[in-house]
Amino acid sequence: MRRHGQRHWGGEFKGCGYRMTKPRQAILDVLGETDEHLSAEDIYQAVYKFYPNIGMTTVYRNLELLVDMSLIVRFDFGHGRAKYELTDQYSEKGHHHHLVCKKCNKVIDYSDFMNDEVKFLKSTEKGLSEIYKFRITDHLIQFLGICEECSKK
Amino acid sequence: MRRHGQRHWGGEFKGCGYRMTKPRQAILDVLGETDEHLSAEDIYQAVYKFYPNIGMTTVYRNLELLVDMSLIVRFDFGHGRAKYELTDQYSEKGHHHHLVCKKCNKVIDYSDFMNDEVKFLKSTEKGLSEIYKFRITDHLIQFLGICEECSKK
DNA sequence: GTTGGTAATGGGAATCACTACCAATAAGGG
DNA sequence: CCCTTATTGGTAGTGATTCCCATTACCAAC
Numbered sequence: 001m002r003r004h005g006q007r008h009w010g011g012e013f014k015g016c017g018y019r020m021t022k023p024r025q026a027i028l029d030v031l032g033e034t035d036e037h038l039s040a041e042d043i044y045q046a047v048y049k050f051y052p053n054i055g056m057t058t059v060y061r062n063l064e065l066l067v068d069m070s071l072i073v074r075f076d077f078g079h080g081r082a083k084y085e086l087t088d089q090y091s092e093k094g095h096h097h098h099l100v101c102k103k104c105n106k107v108i109d110y111s112d113f114m115n116d117e118v119k120f121l122k123s124t125e126k127g128l129s130e131i132y133k134f135r136i137t138d139h140l141i142q143f144l145g146i147c148e149e150c151s152k153k
Numbered sequence: 154m155r156r157h158g159q160r161h162w163g164g165e166f167k168g169c170g171y172r173m174t175k176p177r178q179a180i181l182d183v184l185g186e187t188d189e190h191l192s193a194e195d196i197y198q199a200v201y202k203f204y205p206n207i208g209m210t211t212v213y214r215n216l217e218l219l220v221d222m223s224l225i226v227r228f229d230f231g232h233g234r235a236k237y238e239l240t241d242q243y244s245e246k247g248h249h250h251h252l253v254c255k256k257c258n259k260v261i262d263y264s265d266f267m268n269d270e271v272k273f274l275k276s277t278e279k280g281l282s283e284i285y286k287f288r289i290t291d292h293l294i295q296f297l298g299i300c301e302e303c304s305k306k
Numbered sequence: 307g308t309t310g311g312t313a314a315t316g317g318g319a320a321t322c323a324c325t326a327c328c329a330a331t332a333a334g335g336g
Numbered sequence: 337c338c339c340t341t342a343t344t345g346g347t348a349g350t351g352a353t354t355c356c357c358a359t360t361a362c363c364a365a366c
Binding site for chain 1: 231269270272276282286287288292299301
Binding site for chain 3: 170171172174176177206207208209210211214215233
């Protein structure tokens with residue numbers, strides 16, 4: 001059941017006690033073939049089409065595992081359900097952040113002005129980790145507001 | 154039942170069709186008297202102590218309303234329950250962001266390095282709103298990692 | 307003060323995303 | 337090919353939040 005666009009993830013599962021299974025491959029495939037921000041339910045639906053045996057429990061369990069393995073990232077936009085994306089390094093999108101519309105909940109990816117961001121992050125992360133003795137591993141940057149369509153209404 | 158620390162919010166409720174009620178005053182009081190990040194349940198418990206008639210539904214409904222009125226802010230740290238704070242302008246904390254520990258879920262407020270942030274935000278917000286025709290009203294900045302206590306374990 | 311209309315309340319039932327449990331199954335190293 | 341152990345998928349739960357609706361509080365006009 002090898003399909004187009006499938007990536008080989010064996011290496012990531014070697015030596016850590018975890019196994020590469022059909023559901024895991026399927027979930028990673030689905031996330032690798034989309035630009036959208038998928039919920040667990042979305043992923044279940046998509047996987048179901050070519051692997052109808054999949055169970056919702058398995059989807060949730062594996063999403064958690066893949067987040068722990070840093071292959072995927074989980075976002076809580078506060079819209080009720082969590083959304084998942086491949087980690088920057090495995091995604092065609094690369095490093096990006098989100099513009100979130102408060103009205104329609106649409107999420108727009110952007111990867112502009114990363115130079116300004118890097119400068120800001122570098123100084124701020126260094127300062128914060130010293131003051132609060134906090135080992136910073138990641139950041140979350142989002143801009144909220146009203147998208148073009150919603151501002152016309 | 155006027156208690157210490159109570160603030161007068163009448164002005165914010167004038168002319169918008171909403172009324173200032175006991176539950177609303179109570180919820181705002183509770184949020185005004187704490188530095189913590191309170192969940193709906195936390196707020197219910199705190200209000201219950203001096204207003205035992207309060208209902209959970211009322212708490213949720215009013216939290217939503219107060220968020221719409223921009224008197225309070227809702228945060229989804231992804232820990233299962235939403236947390237609420239007074240908006241910067243009404244809070245003693247002023248403008249701040251959060252350090253979130255991935256292990257113990259602790260949330261630390263910080264308001265350092267705001268100069269760097271302002272510079273970054275100014276240029277980035279301007280650029281993004283032009284490119285994406287997006288009216289930016291707010292931003293969310295968070296640093297994730299491991300706090301001092303957790304890094305010792 | 308009474309009335310009338312709308313906003314707001316509170317209780318329980320319902321929903322929705324997610325998790326725990328467990329017997330059955332399937333990786334994958336030896 | 338076998339054996340150990342990770343993994344699966346179904347069902348029953350859990351916990352946060354929302355819906356529904358009859359009752360109540362507020363406020364302005366008479």
